[in-house]
Amino acid sequence: MIQMDGETGGDKEKVLEKYNFWFLDRNDRCKPDKVSRGVRQxxxxxxxxxxxxxxxxxxxxxxxxxxxxxxxxxGHYSSIYGGLTSLYLQFFE
Known part of the structure; x- marks a missing residue:
């Protein structure tokens, strides 16, 4: 199993394919050669x-x-309330 955090917008499959970790063909059947390459890597x-x-x-x-x-x-008050990072991750991710 491969997990990829942080990717949004439905592009996970494209990214996995780009890095040679998408193991299914167009009919959603496993491609054993790609799995073997991934295991080897x-x-x-x-x-x-x-x-x-x-x-x-x-x-x-x-x-x-x-x-x-x-x-x-x-910075003191920002860190108490989670700061901009917290707001960003809550509203835009």
Whole structure:
């Protein structure tokens, strides 16, 4: 089983296919050769790190939140209430 967090908008299948981890044909039947390649990549430790627009956006908001929480006074209250990062993740993810 492969889990991919952070991807929204119904593009998970496209992303998995891009990274050679989509194992079904057009009729939703398993493609054993693709499964074998995926297993081999995992055993060799050569699975690429999946980076998507959604994941990049999430990382941006997390870094921005960390930065804002370091600002004196504002950062104190921001961190108490979850900050912009929390608001973003609640409303836009």
């Amino acid at each position: 995992m055993s060799e430790g050569t699975v690429p790190r999946v980076m998507t627009m959604s994941k990049n956006r999430e990382q941006f908001w997390l870094k921005l939140g960390e930065f804002l929480n370091q600002i004196p006074v504002f």
